[in-house]
Amino acid sequence: MRRPLLLGLASILLVTGVTPPAVASAPPQPDTAGRVAIWSGSLRGLNGTSPDTTVRNIARASVDATSLRIRIGNPYGDRALVLRAASAGLQARVGEADLVAGTLRVLTFHGRRSITLDPGESTYSDPIALRVRAQQNLAISLYAPGAPINDQVFPPPAPNPPASFLSLAGDHTGEPGDTAYPEANVGQNTSPGYHPGQFWWSDVVDARSAANGTIVALGDSNTSGHAATGGGDRWTDLLARELNERSPGRQLAVANAGISGNTVSRQTNPYDPTGQCCGPPAVDRLPRDVFSVAGAEYVILLEGTNDLGGGQAAPPAPASQVIAALREVVDRSHARGLKVIGATLMPMCNAAGSFRETNRLAVNEFIRTSRIFDGLIDFDAAVRDPADPKVFRPAFKSDCYHPNAAGHAAMAAAINTNLFR
Structure with missing residues (x-):
């Protein structure tokens, strides 16, 4: 039987009865001179509402880099995305949610720790002083309960990224450990645990390199x-x-x-x-x-x-x-x-x-x-x-x-x- 390029797992979070997402315009482009995109993961659509959880997205740097910025987007949202807190760091081990000691960095946006993105909007974080090596994994933690989920979901190259961990209830962006992040593989949904091939809101990391x-x-x-x-x-x-x-x-x-x-x-x-x-x-x-x-x-x-x-x-x-x-x-x-x-x-x-x-x-x-x-x-x-x-x-x-x-x-x-x- 012919199988499409989208399999059933990718539709678990599918929202029914909605109109197709508007084509998102290009995000505002800050100064990119001397910067390259060391990772990207294109967002696919609007798929539900975030529970009271922190998502820790895992991305892999393609080159050595420093002075990292994270792009956060609400390109398909039907309402505002209120990002209450965010951080980034280096993943300590593949398949685990804890960070390399001393690498957690709070993300700010124009100097603020929280930001509201209206439907169709995206923004870059302020640069963070963090050095990443080629093929090293980044962990991007975002807390936006009640926000429209702009996501990517696909059956993945497990256990390698892209992937995410969903935390227990609450804001756990400031926690470098994995106590609040269950690591059992729970597939692709909104339950606490490891979610191979699933990530929310962050779609580009650029840097000096x-x-x-x-x-x-x-x-x-x-x-x-x-x-x-x-x-x-x-x-x-x-x-x-x-x-x-x-x-x-x-x-x-x-x-x-x-x-x-x-x-x-x-x-x-x-x-x-x-x-x-x-x-x-x-x-x-x-x-x-x-x-x-x-x-x-x-x-x-x-x-x-x-x-x-x-x-x-x-x-x-x-x-x-x-x-x-x-x-x-x-x-x-x-x-x-x-x-x-x-x-x-x-x-x-x-x-x-x-x-x-x-x-x-x-x-x-x-x-x-x-x-x-x-x-x-x-x-x-x-x-x-x-x-x-x-x-x-x-x-x-x-x-x-x-x-x-x-x-x-x-x-x-x-x-x-x-x-x-």
């Missing part, structure tokens, strides 16, 4: 990391590790802007007509998830599978629709001075000669030959089964749409890092 810019990976669940289990590393994480091997002045940060179930073209989302599950189409989230990201110089574009696959809420799209959206992403990114690397769409278990497979092949031919891109990553060639190119190699397959950890490693190995100066 010797890295010479940011690569933004714009995609769907095959970028956000659905099913990258076993090794716990997504292809974007593995790319960041390889770029860390460069001398500091040639390093690049990597920001993951993948959302499970996302489409590249403007259409009703195939899996959720309310639009809450899967974010706005890529063409409409460019301002927030790409153009406003500090240091952005490159975009890796891996989108179109959900358009072509269709679902209960929308039929499969033709290649022409996807190609038009890819062109728009490239044109608008070029207008901003960004370089766009096109990535081919991987197998979907479509029958040979079917509408879906014919259109997937047509989109891939466009990506390989149109010359509108500044470079090519042929993910399709890297993971398809030579004996049956409609499917993944057995060693790389999680399901018909998703590679496993070995598949993510093969994707990373297919990237020629000389594409990035």
Whole structure:
């Protein structure tokens, strides 16, 4: 049976009977000179109300950095988000909520410890004096009881981030220990405990770094990391590790802007007509998830599978629709001075000669030959089964749409890092 890029776990917090989220405009952009986005996790929609709990989001830095700022957002909110307290620190151990001793920093916003964000608003924290190493995990603790939950949820590359811990009742942002943060894996909901692949409100960390810019990976669940289990590393994480091997002045940060179930073209989302599950189409989230990201110089574009696959809420799209959206992403990114690397769409278990497979092949031919891109990553060639190119190699397959950890490693190995100066 064909499986969409958004699985059931990602809809546990889904709000029913609501209209699709408005497309969030780009957040106000403070001075970003000399700054890069060392982590990002695109928010997907509005999904319920926060209980009286503190969320401790876990993010992984892609490069060495200091002077960190956290972006907090209410892009899809239907009412104000009142952030009463916030802090950040370094996670002591993977899978645990406690912090490295002495690293907890109170977050302020224009000098204040609390801030109110109206619907559609976002803001950056004031910079904090905290140094983080490449591949080190950050813990971002936020207390906003009763606030609209702007979130990201997907089956994750557990036990690695992104993830979160939800505390017992109350404000626990000032606590470096884990007493108030149960660590049992409770899945994806609003119960106290560990929540792999789930985080609220924070979507970008930028910083001062010797890295010479940011690569933004714009995609769907095959970028956000659905099913990258076993090794716990997504292809974007593995790319960041390889770029860390460069001398500091040639390093690049990597920001993951993948959302499970996302489409590249403007259409009703195939899996959720309310639009809450899967974010706005890529063409409409460019301002927030790409153009406003500090240091952005490159975009890796891996989108179109959900358009072509269709679902209960929308039929499969033709290649022409996807190609038009890819062109728009490239044109608008070029207008901003960004370089766009096109990535081919991987197998979907479509029958040979079917509408879906014919259109997937047509989109891939466009990506390989149109010359509108500044470079090519042929993910399709890297993971398809030579004996049956409609499917993944057995060693790389999680399901018909998703590679496993070995598949993510093969994707990373297919990237020629000389594409990035």
